[in-house]
Amino acid sequence: MNGLRLLVTLVGLVLLWQAIVWLSGVPAFILPGPLLVAAALLDRWDLLLEQAAITAAEILGGMVLGVALGMASGAALVQFAPARRWLLPLLIASQAVPVFAIAPLLVLWLGYGMASKIAMATLVIFFPVAIAFYDGLRRADPAWLDLARTMDASNGAMLWQIRLPAALPALASGVRVAAAVAPIGAVVGEWVGASAGLGYLMTLSLARGQTALAFAALLVLSALGLALYFAADRILRGLVPWQAESVAADD
Amino acid sequence: MSSTPSIHAVSLRQARLVYDGVTLFDGLDLSLPQGRTTCLLGPSGVGKTSLLRLIAGLAAPEPPTQIAAHGAVAYMAQHDLLLPWLDVLENTVLGYRLRTKFPGAGDIEEKRRHAATLLTQLGLGHALHQRPATLSGGMRQRVALARTLLEDRPLILMDEPFSQLDAITRLELQDLAGRWLAGRTVLLITHDPLEALRLGHRILVMAGRPATLGQPIEPAGDTPRDPTDPAVLALQAELIARLRSAHSLTPGGRP
Numbered sequence: 264m265n266g267l268r269l270l271v272t273l274v275g276l277v278l279l280w281q282a283i284v285w286l287s288g289v290p291a292f293i294l295p296g297p298l299l300v301a302a303a304l305l306d307r308w309d310l311l312l313e314q315a316a317i318t319a320a321e322i323l324g325g326m327v328l329g330v331a332l333g334m335a336s337g338a339a340l341v342q343f344a345p346a347r348r349w350l351l352p353l354l355i356a357s358q359a360v361p362v363f364a365i366a367p368l369l370v371l372w373l374g375y376g377m378a379s380k381i382a383m384a385t386l387v388i389f390f391p392v393a394i395a396f397y398d399g400l401r402r403a404d405p406a407w408l409d410l411a412r413t414m415d416a417s418n419g420a421m422l423w424q425i426r427l428p429a430a431l432p433a434l435a436s437g438v439r440v441a442a443a444v445a446p447i448g449a450v451v452g453e454w455v456g457a458s459a460g461l462g463y464l465m466t467l468s469l470a471r472g473q474t475a476l477a478f479a480a481l482l483v484l485s486a487l488g489l490a491l492y493f494a495a496d497r498i499l500r501g502l503v504p505w506q507a508e509s510v511a512a513d514d
Numbered sequence: 515m516s517s518t519p520s521i522h523a524v525s526l527r528q529a530r531l532v533y534d535g536v537t538l539f540d541g542l543d544l545s546l547p548q549g550r551t552t553c554l555l556g557p558s559g560v561g562k563t564s565l566l567r568l569i570a571g572l573a574a575p576e577p578p579t580q581i582a583a584h585g586a587v588a589y590m591a592q593h594d595l596l597l598p599w600l601d602v603l604e605n606t607v608l609g610y611r612l613r614t615k616f617p618g619a620g621d622i623e624e625k626r627r628h629a630a631t632l633l634t635q636l637g638l639g640h641a642l643h644q645r646p647a648t649l650s651g652g653m654r655q656r657v658a659l660a661r662t663l664l665e666d667r668p669l670i671l672m673d674e675p676f677s678q679l680d681a682i683t684r685l686e687l688q689d690l691a692g693r694w695l696a697g698r699t700v701l702l703i704t705h706d707p708l709e710a711l712r713l714g715h716r717i718l719v720m721a722g723r724p725a726t727l728g729q730p731i732e733p734a735g736d737t738p739r740d741p742t743d744p745a746v747l748a749l750q751a752e753l754i755a756r757l758r759s760a761h762s763l764t765p766g767g768r769p
Contacts, residue, residue, distance in 0.1 A: 406595055409572050413589040414665065416612035424612055428599045505598040505645055 295475040303475040304482065310464070315483050318461040321377050321449040322491060325384020329445070330438060332385065333392025337430075340393075341400040342422060354393065362386050363451055370456040380457065384448035388441040395437025399430025432506050435499035442495035446488045461487075523548045523669050523699035524569060527580040531564050531573075538564055539725040544718075546669070551700040551737065553714035555707065555757060557764045560725050562703045566671050569701065588665035592674040594658040596646040603629055603642045606660045625664065632660050636690060652683035656690065663694055670695065672702045676709065685741060688712050692738025707753040711746050712739045717753065721760030728756060 277297045284296040291299055304311065336354070339346045366383055373379035403426045411421050453462025461480045468476040529542040538561035546552050554562050567573040570587050588609075596605045604611065606629040610622045630642055636656045646654055655676065662670060675691070676684045684706075692713050704710050710717045717731040731749060733739065739746050 404595075406591055406593060407597065409567075409570075410589055410591070410595050410608075411612055412572060413570050413587055413671075414609035414612050415586065420612045425597070428597070431599075503599075505647060 292472045292474045295478055299475040300478040300482065303473075303479040307476060307479065311461075311479060311483050314459060314461050314464045314480070315487060317377070317459045318380075318446070318449055318453070318484065319487055319491075321380040321452070321460065322384055322445045322487070324377070324381040325388055325448055326441065326445055326491075326495075328381065329385040329388025329441060330392050333389045333437070333441075334396050334434070336389075336393040337396030337400060337434075338422070340397045341426065342418070354390070358390055362448065366451050366455040369452065375456050375458050380449045380452035380460065383452035384445050387444050387448035391440040391444070392434070392437040395440070396430055396434045399433025400426045402433070403429040431503045435503055438495055438499060439492070442492045443488070445491065446484060450484065524701075525582045526565075526569065527582075529565065529568065529579045529581075530576045531561060531568070531579075532576065533561075533564065537724045542725065542727065544727060546699055546701055547716065548699055549697050550715040551695060551698075551702055551713050553702045553704055553710035553717045554720055555704060555710055555717065555753070555760075556720035556725070557757075557761045558705075560720050560723075560760075560764050562720055563673055565720075566673055566701060566703055569669075570671050586667050587669045587671050588662045588667040590658055590662040590670065590672045590675045592677055594646070594651075594654040596654055596657055598646055601643045601645055602633065602638060602649070602657050605646065605657055606633060606664055608661055609665045629660065629664055632664060633657070636660055636694075650683075651679055652687060655679060655687055659687070659691060659694065668699060670698055670700045672700065674703055674705060677705060684709070689738050696737070707750050707757065708741055708746075711749050711753065712741055713737050719753075719756045719760050721763045723763075723765055725764070728760075731756075 280297050284294055287294075295303075336350065340351060341347075362383065365386070366379075369379040369382050373382055400422075407425050407429070408421060411425055416424070449460070450462035450465075453460040454466055457463040461484045464480045465477045465484075468474070468480065523546050525543075525545040527543050529544070530540045531538045542565070544565070554565070556562055564573065568575055568579070569581065570589055575581060596602075597608065600608070603626060607622060607625045610625045614622050630639075633639060633642060636659065638653060638656055638660070641649060641653065646657070649657070655678075658675070662672075676687050679687060688709060695713075700713075702710070702713060711733055715732065715737070717733070719728045720726070721728065731753060733746065733749055735743075735745070
């Protein structure tokens with residue numbers, strides 16, 4: 264039933280796309296029709312797959328680093344009062360700097376390879392994860408902590424056994440947001456300066472008038488983003504099985 | 515039934531607490547006799563929970579407060595405070611989990627066996643590996659009781675532990691608690707006069723601002739007492755009369 268609904272939506276969108284191409288009569292190098300894009304997809308699938316693998320590696324590298332750094336900062340903020348006083352304002356102020364504006368600098372410092380793209384993705388992911396985790400850790404029920412205190416729990420035990428599991432649902436929200444924005448970081452990095460990846464392929468084929476190939480790269484990128492989001496969602500649900508859902512998942 | 519035994523598990527002298535510029539109590543003395551259940555009643559906001567937190571070590575005492583307590587406490591609150599990510603058995607051994615450095619240590623395995631036996635005796639043998647969300651309010655509070663008993667501390671502090679339950683479940687839990695708490699030193703805060711009369715060896719009403727403790731009521735007979743016993747019902751009338759005057763004595767006191 265769900266699959267059918269998705270199929271109907273997709274077919275509808277493709278038909279609408281084709282209708283726009285027919286009715287407006289724009290040339291294919293401005294807006295290629297779905298058939299041309301499908302042809303490019305079939306024709307150049309090996310190239311697309313190769314570039315997708317590079318972009319996927321950049322996104323995953325950014326996810327791992329960004330989530331790890333975000334969690335570490337969130338935990339430090341909760342555990343150490345000086346970290347809260349010094350790091351938190353800095354963290355919030357850092358968000359005033361548009362990440363896209365730093366991209367050229369990162370390419371300058373880290374080169375045209377994967378490192379600068381991973382750094383971009385890490386920067387984009389870091390903040391939502393750090394803030395969500397910090398909020399979750401902070402909002403552990405004080406009554407649970409009181410109970411733990413009467414049980415002579417150490418600070419470390421309270422962090423690991425009470426604050427951390429209590430923060431997992433909030434962390435999961437942060438990671439979901441991160442999974443949705445991670446591809447942006449990687450692709451912006453590729454636009455600014457790269458020799459590989461789907462973003463690079465897009466800029467290159469657009470410059471050469473191969474608009475259909477750019478669209479094919481965009482489709483692959485979207486599929487990659489969706490796969491990343493749903494994989495993250497699946498893993499996160501497994502991590503917090505006790506969290507009741509008030510809205511049925513398939514609604 | 516003898517009155518106050520000479521040994522006091524806890525004694526609090528000259529207790530003083532100022533909260534937000536309001537003196538909740540000043541120069542308050544409270545002793546908890548060893549092996550007995552002391553019930554504390556009084557209007558909301560009179561400072562019962564603050565007093566309990568002071569004894570639990572959760573609040574810093576203000577000078578000249580002196581607390582002489584023998585060892586640590588086990589604490590049972592109004593809400594069961596079960597951790598939703600742990601099953602019933604693991605929630606029951608929570609204290610040992612928090613104090614142990616290695617999750618697989620031999621000591622905690624023994625406690626798990628202990629806990630399983632205790633939970634079975636409390637009628638939860640079938641639910642050892644269920645998460646709290648799948649349990650009814652009464653079952654959850656029974657798990658909290660098991661967790662409190664397993665802590666095996668010399669003093670048990672209970673803050674309205676059964677107030678969230680329906681009347682019949684509450685009577686049931688009072689029976690269980692009365693039987694299992696026999697011989698332990700307990701301080702029980704409650705709003706329910708009947709609960710105090712069923713479980714308490716010594717019942718105190720806290721009233722006024724700054725608050726004082728009235729003369730204790732010491733019902734006869736073993737706990738848990740029969741809620742339909744005429745002697746209990748007669749004392750209930752007296753206790754309600756005292757609570758009424760306590761409410762009129764305490765500014766902002768709510769029933």
